[in-house]
Amino acid sequence: MPSVALTIAGSDPSGGAGIQADLKTFHQRGVYGSSVITLVTAQNSQRVSAVEVLSPWLVEAQLQAVLEDIPPAAAKTGALETSGSWS
Numbered sequence: 001m002p003s004v005a006l007t008i009a010g011s012d013p014s015g016g017a018g019i020q021a022d023l024k025t026f027h028q029r030g031v032y033g034s035s036v037i038t039l040v041t042a043q044n045s046q047r048v049s050a051v052e053v054l055s056p057w058l059v060e061a062q063l064q065a066v067l068e069d070i071p072p073a074a075a076k077t078g079a080l081e082t083s084g085s086w087s
Contacts, residue, residue: 010039
């Protein structure tokens with residue numbers, strides 16, 4: 001099994017950033033990528049039109065599930081919400 005890297009970040013449906021870009025980068029480097037999604041966006045290559053932050057308990061549940069089964073050798077973070085930061 002290749003090395004495992006975990007990304008904890010937001011989802012960008014255009015694929016240019018966030019979880020999608022991280023997983024592509026991991027794959028290009030021969031690293032197995034796992035992920036925890038912190039927020040979901042409606043965006044394209046030109047603008048972000050909406051952001052929905054996932055609840056902390058759901059982010060934590062994702063993290064616990066991944067760590068229990070596929071422990072990473074490395075982790076990186078992307079978009080992490082703090083109270084009021086997306087208002």
